[in-house]
Amino acid sequence: MSASEVKNSSIKGGEFLIKETSASQIFIPEEFDEEQKMIAETCRDFLRTEVWPRLDEIDHAKSPELISSLMDKAGELGLLGTVVPEEYGGFGMNFNTSMLVAEATGPGNSFSVALSAHTGIGTLPILYYGNEEQKTKYLPKLASGEWKAAYCLTEPDSGSDANSGKTKARLNEDGTHYIINGQKMWITNGGFADILIVFAKIEDNEQTDKNLTAFIIEKGFGGITMNEPEHKMGIKGSDTRQLFFNDCPVPVENMLSDRGNGFKIAVNILNVGRIKLAAAALGGSKKVAEHAIHYANERKQFGTAIANFGAIKHKLAEMAVRMFATESAAYRVGQNIDDLISAYQEKGMSDAESKLKALEEFAIECAIMKVHGSETLDYVADEGVQIYGGMGYSADAPMDRAYRDSRINRIFEGTNEINRLLVIDMILKRAMKGQLDVMGPAQAVGKEILSIPDFSSEVDDSLFAAEKKVISSLKKAVLMISGAAVQRFMMKISDEQEIIMNLADMVIEIYIAESVLLRVEKRTGLFGAGANVLHKDIALVYLNSAVEKINQAGRAAITSFAENDELRVMLMGLKRFTKIEPANLKDARRRIAEELISKNSYTF
Numbered sequence: 001m002s003a004s005e006v007k008n009s010s011i012k013g014g015e016f017l018i019k020e021t022s023a024s025q026i027f028i029p030e031e032f033d034e035e036q037k038m039i040a041e042t043c044r045d046f047l048r049t050e051v052w053p054r055l056d057e058i059d060h061a062k063s064p065e066l067i068s069s070l071m072d073k074a075g076e077l078g079l080l081g082t083v084v085p086e087e088y089g090g091f092g093m094n095f096n097t098s099m100l101v102a103e104a105t106g107p108g109n110s111f112s113v114a115l116s117a118h119t120g121i122g123t124l125p126i127l128y129y130g131n132e133e134q135k136t137k138y139l140p141k142l143a144s145g146e147w148k149a150a151y152c153l154t155e156p157d158s159g160s161d162a163n164s165g166k167t168k169a170r171l172n173e174d175g176t177h178y179i180i181n182g183q184k185m186w187i188t189n190g191g192f193a194d195i196l197i198v199f200a201k202i203e204d205n206e207q208t209d210k211n212l213t214a215f216i217i218e219k220g221f222g223g224i225t226m227n228e229p230e231h232k233m234g235i236k237g238s239d240t241r242q243l244f245f246n247d248c249p250v251p252v253e254n255m256l257s258d259r260g261n262g263f264k265i266a267v268n269i270l271n272v273g274r275i276k277l278a279a280a281a282l283g284g285s286k287k288v289a290e291h292a293i294h295y296a297n298e299r300k301q302f303g304t305a306i307a308n309f310g311a312i313k314h315k316l317a318e319m320a321v322r323m324f325a326t327e328s329a330a331y332r333v334g335q336n337i338d339d340l341i342s343a344y345q346e347k348g349m350s351d352a353e354s355k356l357k358a359l360e361e362f363a364i365e366c367a368i369m370k371v372h373g374s375e376t377l378d379y380v381a382d383e384g385v386q387i388y389g390g391m392g393y394s395a396d397a398p399m400d401r402a403y404r405d406s407r408i409n410r411i412f413e414g415t416n417e418i419n420r421l422l423v424i425d426m427i428l429k430r431a432m433k434g435q436l437d438v439m440g441p442a443q444a445v446g447k448e449i450l451s452i453p454d455f456s457s458e459v460d461d462s463l464f465a466a467e468k469k470v471i472s473s474l475k476k477a478v479l480m481i482s483g484a485a486v487q488r489f490m491m492k493i494s495d496e497q498e499i500i501m502n503l504a505d506m507v508i509e510i511y512i513a514e515s516v517l518l519r520v521e522k523r524t525g526l527f528g529a530g531a532n533v534l535h536k537d538i539a540l541v542y543l544n545s546a547v548e549k550i551n552q553a554g555r556a557a558i559t560s561f562a563e564n565d566e567l568r569v570m571l572m573g574l575k576r577f578t579k580i581e582p583a584n585l586k587d588a589r590r591r592i593a594e595e596l597i598s599k600n601s602y603t604f
Contacts, residue, residue, distance in 0.1 A: 011025060011336055011339075012361065012435075012436070013336075013361040013362040013363060013364050013365060013430075014364040014365075014426065014427050014430060014436050015436065016365075016510075016511055016514065017427070017436075017438065017475055017478070017479070017507065017510070018436070018437060018438060018441045018475070018479075020468070020472070021514065021518060022518075023518045023519075023521040023522040023525065024522070026332045026335065026515070026518050026519070026522065027096065027331055027332060027334070027335030028328070028331065028332075028519045028522050028523060029100075029327055029328075029331050030523060030526065030527075032100060036097050036100055039082075039093075039097065039100065039101060039104075040100050040101065040103070040104040041104075042077060042079075043079060043101055043104035043105045044104050046073070046074060046077060046079065046105075047104075047105065047107060047108050047111075050070055050073055051070065051108045051109075051111045052108075054066070055109060055110075055237075055401065058070075058109070058110050058111060058237035059109075059110060059236040059237045059401070060236070060237075061237060063191075064189075064191040064192040064229070064239035065192070066237075067110070067111060067114050067189075067192070067237060067238070067239060068148065068192040070111055070114075071114060071115065071118065071145050071148055072145050074115060074145065075143075075144050075145020075146070076145070078090075078091055078143075079101070079105070079115070079119075080115070080118060080119055080123075080142065080143055080144070080145045081119075081142075081143030081144065082097070082098050082101050082119065083095075083098045083119070083123075083124070083127070084123065084127060084139050084142070084143040085127075085139075085351065088127075088135055088136070088139035088140050088143060089139065089140035089143040089144060090139070090143040094338050094341075095334055095337045095338045095341065095355075095358075096331060096334035096335050096337075096338050098276070099275070099276065099279045099330060099331060099334040100279070102116065102276045102277075102279035102280045102283070103279040103280065103282050103283040103327075103330075104283060105280065105283065106279065106280030106281060106282060106283025106284045106287075107283050107284050107286070107287035109235065109237065109284075109401060109405050110235045110236060110237030110238040110405070111237065112280055112283075112284075113188060113235050113238040113408075114188065114189055114238055114239070116273075116276065116277070116280060117149070117150065117151060117188040117189050118142070118148055118149045118150075118189060118193075120269075120272060120273050120276055121151035121197070121269050121270075121272075121273055122142070122148075122149025122150055122151050122189065122193070122195070122197060123139070123142045123143075123149055124269050124272055125151070125197045125214060125256060125265055125269055126138050126139060126142070126197075126216060126256065127139060127352065128265075128268070128269070128352045128355060128356050129214070129256050129257040129261075129265055129352070130216070130256060130257075133253070134216060134253075134254075134256070138195060138216065141194075142195065147194040147195050148189055148192055148193045148194055148195070149189065149193055149194070149195045149196070149197070150187050150188060150189040150190050150193035150195070150196050150197070151187070151188070151196075151197045151269075152184040152187050152190075152196050152197060152198040152199065152243060153165070153184070153199050153266055154184060154185055154186045154187075155167065155182070155183060155184055155185060156183060156185055160414065160415060160418050162199075162212075162263065162266055163210075163211060163212055163263045165182070165199060165200070165201065165212060166182060166183075166201075167180065167181070167182025167183065167184065167198070167199065167200040167201070167245065168180070168181050168182060168200055168201055168202075168203050168208065169200040169201065169202045169203065169213065169215065169250070170202070170203045170204075171202075171204070171252070172249070175252065176251065176252060177249040177250055177251055177252065178200075178202070178215065178249075178250045178252060178255070179247050179248070179249055179250075180198065180200055180215065180217070180223070180245040180247075180248040180249075180250055181245055181246060181247060181248070182200060182244075182245050183242065183243070183244050183245070184198070184242065184243045184245075185242045185243075186230070186240055186242075187240065187241050187242070187243050188238055188239070188240055189238075189239055190226060190239060190240065190241030190242075190243050191226065191229060191239040191241050192239060193219065194218065194219050194220075195216065195217070195218060195219070196216075196217040196218075196219065196224075196243070197214060197215075197216060197217075197256070198214070198215045198216075198217045198245070199212040199213070199214055199215075199262045199263075199265075199266060200212065200213060200215065200262075201213065202259060202260075209259070209260055210260075211260040211261075211262065211263050212260075212262030212263045212266065213255060213256075213258075213259050213260055213261065213262045214255070214256035214257060214261070214262040214265050214266075215250050215254055215255055215256060216250075216254045216256050217245075217248065217250050217254065221248055221249055221250060222248065222249065223245060223246050223247045223248030223249060224243060224244070224245055224246075224248055225243075225244045225246065226241045226242065226243050226244065227241055227242040227244075228241075229241055230242075232408075233404055233407060233408075234401075234403075234404030234405040234406070234407055234408055235404075235405050235408055236404075268356055268359060268360060270413055270414060271359045271360065271362075271363045271366045271367075272359055272366075273412075273413040274366040274367055274369065274370035274413045274414065274419065275330065275333060275334070275337075275365070275366040275369045275370065277370055277373060277374065277409060277412060277413050278326060278330050278369035278370055278372065278373025278374070279330055279334075279373070280373075281326070281373040281374050281376060281377040281406075281409050282323060282326050282327055282330060282373055282376070282377075284377050284402070284405075284406065285319070285322075285323045285326070285376055285377045285380040285381075286323060286602050287402075288377070288380050288381050288384045288398075288399070288402045288406075289316075289319045289320070289323065289380055289384070289596075289602050290601060290602055291384060291398045291399065291402070292315075292316065292319065292380075292383070292384040292387045292388070292399075293307075293316060293596050293597065293600060293601060293602065294600060295387060295388055295391075296312050296316060296387055296597065297597060297600055299388075299389075306387070307593075307597045310586075310590070312387060312593075313589060313590050313593035313594070313597075314586075314589055314593070315383045315386065315387055316387075316592075316593040316596050316597070317541070317588075317589035317590070317592040317593040317596075318379075318383070318541075318589065319379070319380045319383060319384075320538065320592050320593075320596060320602060320604055321538050321541050321542050321545075321589075321592065322376045322379060322380065322542075323376060323380065323602070323604075324516065324535075324538050324542075324604050325372070325376070325512050325513075325515070325516050325538075325542050326369070326372055326373050326376045326512070328512075328515040328516045328518070328519040329365075329368070329369060329372065329511060329512050329515035329516075330369050330373065332515050332518070332519075333362055333365040333366065333369060336362055336365070337358045337359060337361075337362050338358075340354075340357070340358035340361055340362070341354045341355055341358045344357055344358060363422075363426055364422075364423055364426045364427060365511065367414075367419040367420075367422045367423050367426070368419075368423060368507070368508050368511050368512075370413055370414070370416070370419050371416045371419050371420060371423075371504075371508055372508055372512055373409075374406075374409035374410045374412075374416060375410065375416065377406045377409055378406050378407065378409070378410060380406075381399070381402045381403045381406040382403065384399045384402060384403070385399045385403050417501070420500070420501045420504035420505070420508075421497060421500055421501070421504070423504045423507055423508070424482070424500045424503050424504050424507070425494065425500075427482075427507070428482075428486065428493070438479065438482070438483075439483065439486075441479050442479040442480065442482060442483030443483065445476045445479045445480045445483070445573075446480060446483060446484070448476070448573075449480060449569060449570070449572065449573035449576065450569065463521055463524060464517050464520075464521055464539075466581065467517055467539070467540070467543055468517065470543060470547065470579070470580050471510065471513060471514050471517065471543075473576070473577040473578070473579065474506070474509075474510050474513070474546070474547065474550050474577060474578065475510055476573075476577045477506065477550060477554050477573070477574055477577035477578055478503060478506040478507055478510065478550070478554070480570065480573050480574070480577070481502075481503060481506070481554055481557050481558060481570065481574075482503050484558075484561075484562065484566070484570060485499055485503070485557065485561060488561050488562075489561070496560070496561070498556075498560060499557045499560050499561065502553040502554070502556050502557035502560075503553075503557060505549060505550075505553040506549075506550045506553050506554060506557075509546040509549050509550050509553075510546070510550070512542070512546070513542055513543045513546040516538065516539045516542050516543070517539050517543065519535075519539075520532055520535045520536055520538070520539045523535055524536075533591075534591060534592055534595055534604070535604065537588040537589075537591055537592055538592060538604065540583055540585075540588060541585055541588050541589060541592070543580070544580060544583060544585055547578050547579075547580045550578055551574065551575075551578040554574045554578065555571070555574060558570045558571060558574060
């Protein structure tokens with residue numbers, strides 16, 4: 001069953017590029033109900049009482065016992081079983097609620113990393129791919145925290161190229177166990193995990209499978225040793241180890257899914273990890289911004305708080321704009337996934353399969369969100385240091401930890417470079433398979449740039465009519481360039497990584513800018529225009545910035561391959577498609593910043 005066959009869902013992954021989305025089709029964070037808000041507040045209370053007072057202790061702990069004990073307490077509150085179905089001891093929350101939990105626990109620094117690894121890549125492979133016996137045996141103890149989980153994929157010679165791993169599995173003579181030998185590195189929770197999701201290639205008669213197979217390994221099976229915790233730039237309290245498997249015996253019934261299906265498991269689980277990382281990064285960003293706002297109000301220079309200076313207001317406003325943008329897009333995707341899960345289930349698909357199919361459908365958006373969320377946090381942390389000035393560089397101030405801990409997120413769950421490449425690769429592959437009609441609109445745009453522009457003066461006074469026209473034109477810009485690039489390079493387009501990354505930047509900015517506009521439009525319908533004046537400022541600031549970035553990325557792509565008349569025509573088209581009415585963005589940013597400063601908090 002394909003997404004196109006599910007009539008209940010009118011939105012497909014990647015379709016935003018060729019279709020207009022209405023505000024009524026998206027979910028916005030303002031629509032979370034009281035129960036969901038209470039769940040998020042429970043997570044924040046846990047951080048306030050158990051984690052934040054002990055951040056230094058967590059970072060300097062000599063053993064993993066502290067993080068493990070905090071995980072036990074989180075398990076008692078049910079924070080480890082949010083997505084695990086009730087029949088296996090969890091709460092069975094929907095996907096967008098689990099996103100909210102990821103955001104609410106995101107400001108927990110090293111603890112958040114341990115929590116995310118356990119509840120995400122450690123638990124979900126069993127939830128989505130395990131058979132009934134495996135689910136019944138492992139999920140209740142993972143949901144309660146009695147057992148902790150880790151995910152063992154990366155090896156010294158296989159990072160982004162995960163399927164090149166050298167860990168081997170060989171069936172013993174009795175046919176009862178696979179004997180695992182190999183090395184894994186950068187394993188989060190490796191020092192205290194009871195359950196390991198391990199990927200290896202099966203050997204038979206000196207022949208080795210091309211694809212990985214996944215196994216559920218209990219630490220107690222034996223044959224497992226580990227190094228001391230890694231010394232890292234940040235997330236110092238997260239227990240990260242190298243694990244060594246030396247004739248580790250694994251019962252054959254502990255193979256996860258089918259032989260050779262491990263790489264598919266890894267890819268699909270990473271889709272979840274990517275979008276959940278965006279939500280966690282959003283939570284971290286909000287916490288860092290709170291610190292920066294408070295400091296800007298408290299720090300006096302030249303007889304006044306530094307919050308009163310235009311340069312500081314610009315920084316605070318830009319933090320707010322980018323966080324609001326990440327938030328708008330993240331929960332838009334989350335609801336799309338939930339809607340498709342429900343649609344698949346109504347068609348008779350199992351719970352696990354429906355979730356996997358829905359996540360696979362929106363893999364493009366998951367990759368987009370991973371990039372944008374992690375880069376928003378990096379920006380907020382960097383500007384937070386700058387607002388603190390010299391104190392920002394002090395290890396006694398909160399920005400030190402925030403700055404160091406934020407950096408890993410552009411590497412986790414596939415580097416941002418890999419995710420950018422994936423965005424375009426997935427769009428093109430779906431286009432080639434006829435799943436996404438990109439080439440038709442691209443050809444139409446190619447004809448449009450050779451035609452006389454439409455100068456009709458028909459007035460549309462609906463909300464964001466002009467801005468939506470800008471979004472539509474931005475989509476034409478990326479369709480024009482991607483169509484020409486594919487025509488030029490054909491099957492060798494994958495070798496042109498610089499151009500692909502330019503296109504990815506364009507696609508990312510289009511998706512995020514559109515999400516912000518749709519959120520503010522829906523907010524206006526719910527709360528009225530008077531309650532959305534500043535939100536409209538945010539939308540316009542983001543859209544103007546997106547237009548600039550798209551123009552720059554588009555120009556870089558075009559000049560990388562076009563020549564002579566084609567070059568001139570495409571640059572002319574890019575200029576036409578990246579037009580926007582001038583706006584006083586300085587004043588808009590000041591209005592946004594003054595709201596933050598007056599409330600001494602992030603209020604959007």
